[in-house]
Amino acid sequence: MISVTSPCPESTISELGIKEWPIWNCEPSTFPWTYGEQETCLLLEGEVTVTPDGGASVDFKAGDLVVFPAGMSCKWTIHKAVRKHYRFG
Numbered sequence: 001m002i003s004v005t006s007p008c009p010e011s012t013i014s015e016l017g018i019k020e021w022p023i024w025n026c027e028p029s030t031f032p033w034t035y036g037e038q039e040t041c042l043l044l045e046g047e048v049t050v051t052p053d054g055g056a057s058v059d060f061k062a063g064d065l066v067v068f069p070a071g072m073s074c075k076w077t078i079h080k081a082v083r084k085h086y087r088f089g
Helices: 010-016
Strands: 003-005 023-026 029-034 039-052 058-061 065-068 073-088
Touching: none
Parallel strands: none
Antiparallel strands: 003 065, 023 073, 029 073, 039 058, 039 065, 039 073
């Protein structure tokens, strides 16, 4: 199950050290993805819909903290270019 904290509190950003995590960017597109391990990310920019295989779509946007479970296969639809901090594991 995808977990979304909207908006992510500044205290959580500091506590997790999110500003030190790598950054990933992607232009509007649609692609399949499978998570080999859990991913936690904070969207800095963009709007996205992620649809797990056999599950309901989840929308998230800039300011949201999102956790994707290990083993989940899904389809990413990026509506507005994404810039995010991310961490696996």
